[in-house]
Amino acid sequence: MRTGSDPIDTLAGEARGERASHRGQSLVTLPLIIVLDGVFYAAVLFLVAAGLTFVYGVTRILNVAHGSLYAVGAYAGASMVLAYLRTGGPLPLVYLALLAGAVLAAVIAGPLVERLLLRPIYGREDVVQLLVTFSLFLILEDAMKLVWGVYPYYVAEPYGLLGTMTVAGVPYARYQLALCAVAVATGGLLWWFVERTRTGRLVVAVTVDREMSAALGVDVSRVYVLAFTAGTLLATLGGALVGPLIAVAPGVSVEAIVLAFAVVVIGGLGSLGGAALGALVVGLTRAAAVHLYPEVELVTVYLIMVAVLLFRPQGLFGEVELRRI
Amino acid sequence: MTRRPGLLAAAALFVAAPFVLPAWAVFLLTLALAKSAVVLAVALLLRGGLVSFGHGLFFASGAYAVGLAMRRLGLHEALLLTALGVAASIAAAGLLGLLIARYRGIFFAMLNLAFSMVAYAVLLKFYDLTGGTDGIGVRTPTILGVAPSGAAARLWLYFYTLALVLPAFYVVHRVWYSPLGYMLRAIRDNEVRVEYMRTSVRRIIYAAYVLSGALSGLGGALAAFRVGHIVPELAYWTTSGEFVFVAVLGGTGSVPGPLVGSIGFEFLKSYASKYAAFTWQMALGAAMLLVILFLPGGLWSLAERLAGKGRPWTWFSKPSG
Numbered sequence: 001m002r003t004g005s006d007p008i009d010t011l012a013g014e015a016r017g018e019r020a021s022h023r024g025q026s027l028v029t030l031p032l033i034i035v036l037d038g039v040f041y042a043a044v045l046f047l048v049a050a051g052l053t054f055v056y057g058v059t060r061i062l063n064v065a066h067g068s069l070y071a072v073g074a075y076a077g078a079s080m081v082l083a084y085l086r087t088g089g090p091l092p093l094v095y096l097a098l099l100a101g102a103v104l105a106a107v108i109a110g111p112l113v114e115r116l117l118l119r120p121i122y123g124r125e126d127v128v129q130l131l132v133t134f135s136l137f138l139i140l141e142d143a144m145k146l147v148w149g150v151y152p153y154y155v156a157e158p159y160g161l162l163g164t165m166t167v168a169g170v171p172y173a174r175y176q177l178a179l180c181a182v183a184v185a186t187g188g189l190l191w192w193f194v195e196r197t198r199t200g201r202l203v204v205a206v207t208v209d210r211e212m213s214a215a216l217g218v219d220v221s222r223v224y225v226l227a228f229t230a231g232t233l234l235a236t237l238g239g240a241l242v243g244p245l246i247a248v249a250p251g252v253s254v255e256a257i258v259l260a261f262a263v264v265v266i267g268g269l270g271s272l273g274g275a276a277l278g279a280l281v282v283g284l285t286r287a288a289a290v291h292l293y294p295e296v297e298l299v300t301v302y303l304i305m306v307a308v309l310l311f312r313p314q315g316l317f318g319e320v321e322l323r324r325i
Numbered sequence: 326m327t328r329r330p331g332l333l334a335a336a337a338l339f340v341a342a343p344f345v346l347p348a349w350a351v352f353l354l355t356l357a358l359a360k361s362a363v364v365l366a367v368a369l370l371l372r373g374g375l376v377s378f379g380h381g382l383f384f385a386s387g388a389y390a391v392g393l394a395m396r397r398l399g400l401h402e403a404l405l406l407t408a409l410g411v412a413a414s415i416a417a418a419g420l421l422g423l424l425i426a427r428y429r430g431i432f433f434a435m436l437n438l439a440f441s442m443v444a445y446a447v448l449l450k451f452y453d454l455t456g457g458t459d460g461i462g463v464r465t466p467t468i469l470g471v472a473p474s475g476a477a478a479r480l481w482l483y484f485y486t487l488a489l490v491l492p493a494f495y496v497v498h499r500v501w502y503s504p505l506g507y508m509l510r511a512i513r514d515n516e517v518r519v520e521y522m523r524t525s526v527r528r529i530i531y532a533a534y535v536l537s538g539a540l541s542g543l544g545g546a547l548a549a550f551r552v553g554h555i556v557p558e559l560a561y562w563t564t565s566g567e568f569v570f571v572a573v574l575g576g577t578g579s580v581p582g583p584l585v586g587s588i589g590f591e592f593l594k595s596y597a598s599k600y601a602a603f604t605w606q607m608a609l610g611a612a613m614l615l616v617i618l619f620l621p622g623g624l625w626s627l628a629e630r631l632a633g634k635g636r637p638w639t640w641f642s643k644p645s646g
Binding site: 062064117120125126127128130131132134135136137138139141142143145146254255258261262265269298299302305306309310313 | 371374375376378424427428429430431432434435436438439440442443446447450562566569570573603604605606607609610611613614617618
C-alpha cells in the first residue's frame with residue numbers, strides 16, 4: 001500500500017509506512033504520481049506558510065516560533081484523538097477531536113503569546129523581534145518535551161478511517177485528498193475574511209496605517225490579538241491535520257519553520273496568494289525530485305528559494321501584495 | 326592605559342588556570358575558549374544589526390575539515406589542520422556570503438538557518454564521507470611536531486587554544502575600531518546614509534560575514550581537537566542558537582563579553598545537563614527574553630555599569646516614542 005507519507009518525509013523527519021518503489025512504472029503513471037504527491041505536499045506547506053505570512057503581513061514580525069506552534073498543534077491533535085479513542089465514542093467523530101485539539105491550542109497559545117511577547121516589540125528592530133520569537137521557539141521546544149515526552153506519537157486512525165481510492169490506476173489515500181480540500185478551503189476562507197468581512201477590512205486598515213486606524217476608533221490591540229490568534233490557528237490546524245501522517249516527535253518545529261519560510265520567501269513575504277503559489281512550486285518540484293532524482297531532493301527547496309531570491313528578491317508575488325497582507 | 330592592569334590580571338589568570346584547576350575543568354575551559362571564537366563571530370554581526378541563526382554551519386565546517394583531513398589525508402599537525410579548518414569556513418562563508426550579504430534582518434537570519442539545516446542534512450546523509458550520526462573521531466593532534474599524551478596533551482591543547490583565541494579577540498577588537506567596524510555600526514543605524522557616503526554596504530557586510538565565518542571555523546577546529554569527536558549536530562540549529570544566546574547574554578558592546586559569557590555558559594551547561602536535561606533550552610529562551618527586554622547591553626554591561634563606566638553602546642537602540 002502506498003501511504004503517501006513520502007512527500008512530507010523531510011517535514012517530519014521520519015515517515016510512517018513503507019515507501020513504494022516506482023521503478024518500472026509506466027511513463028503515464030509517473031507524472032500523475034508526481035502531480036498527486038506534489039499537490040498534496042503543497043497543501044501541507046500552504047497550511048504552515050499561510051499563518052506565517054498572515055501574521056507577518058499584519059504585525060511585520062516574522063514569528064520564528066511559528067513552526068513550534070505547528071508542532072504544538074500536531075501534539076494537541078494527537079492527544080485529543082487518543083483521549084477521544086479511550087472514551088470509545090463513535091469513530092467518525094475522531095475528526096472533531098482532531099480539530100478541537102488544534103482550536104484549543106490556538107485559543108490558549110495565540111492570545112498569550114501576543115500579549116506577553118509580541119506586544120512589547122511591535123515596531124522594534126528586526127533583530128529584537130527575531131531574538132524574542134527565537135526565544136519563544138527555544139521555550140516551546142522544551143515545553144513540548146515536558147508535556148508530551150520525546151517518544152514519537154503515531155495516531156493513524158483519522159488517516160486509516162477514510163481508506164484509499166484509485167486515481168487512474170494510482171492508489172491514493174482519501175485523507176490526502178481531504179487535506180488538499182482543507183488547504184483550499186482555508187485559503188479561500190482567509191481570503192474571504194480579509195477581503196469581504198468587516199473585521200478583515202479592519203485588519204487590513206491596521207496593517208496599512210496603525211495610527212490612523214486607532215484615531216478612527218479601531219481597537220488596534222484587539223485586532224492584533226485576533227490576527228495573531230488566527231495565524232496561530234492556521235499553524236496548529238496544519239500540525240493537527242498532518243499529524244496522523246507522520247510520527248509527531250521533537251524536530252518537527254524546526255523543519256516546519258524552515259520550509260514555511262522558504263515557501264513564503266518564494267511567494268513573497270506577507271502575500272497570501274504568494275504562499276499558495278510558493279507552496280505549489282515547492283510541492284511539485286520536490287515531488288518530482290523525490291521520484292526522478294532522489295539524490296538532489298534534499299536541496300531542491302533551497303535551490304528554488306535561492307533562485308527566486310537572486311532574480312526576484314521580493315518574491316514571485318512582489319511588493320504590491322505585500323502591503324495588503 | 327587604565328585597562329592594562331585588568332588585562333594583565335586576566336592574562337595571568339588564564340595562564341595559571343590549567344595548573345590550578347582539575348582536569349575536567351581544564352577540558353571545559355578549553356572548549357569554552359574554542360566556542361568563544363564563534364560567539365565572537367556572532368557578536369560581531371550583531372553589532373551590525375544582523376543576527377545569524379545558522380553559524381553552527383561554519384562551526385561545523387571548521388570541525389569537519391579537521392576531521393576529514395585527519396581521517397582521509399592522514400594529517401596530524403595541529404597548525405596545519407587549524408589552517409585547513411579556517412580555510413574551509415572562509416570558503417563556505419565566502420560562497421554563501423555572496424547571497425546572504427545582500428540581505429538584512431529577517432532574511433539574513435532565516436537564510437543562515439536554512440543553509441545550516443541543509444548542511445546538517447548533508448552531513449547526516451552522506452554516510453560514507455562523514456560517518457552520518459556516528460560522526461568522526463578526532464585524535465589529539467601533534468602541535469609543532471610534538472605529540473603529547475595524557476596530562477601534557479591537556480596542557481598543550483589548552484595553551485594552543487588560548488594562543489589562537491586571545492589574538493582572535495584582539496583582532497576583532499581592532500576591527501571594531503577600524504573603518505570596517507565603524508561602517509558596520511553605521512549600517513546598523515542607517516544603511517541609506519552609508520550608501521550616500523559612496524560606501525558599498527554589501528561589501529562591508531560581506532567582509533564582516535567572511536570574518537565571522539573564519540572565526541567560527543577557528544572555533545570549530547579547536548573544539549574538534551578538544552572534544553575528539555565531531556557529529557552533524559554541530560551544524561544543527563540548537564548549536565547556532567546557543568551561540569546567539571551567549572552573544573546576546575554576554576553583550577556585544579564590549580570585547581570580553583563573549584569570552585566571559587562562553588566560559589560561564591559552558592560550565593553552567595555541564596551542570597544543567599545533569600539536573601535539567603529537558604528544560605535547558607527553555608531556560609536559555611527565558612533568560613534570553615529577559616536580557617533582550619530588560620538588559621539590552623547583556624550581562625557584561627551590568628558589570629560595567631556597576632563599575633561606573635556609564636551606559637555602554639548596545640546593538641540596538643531603545644524603542645523610540
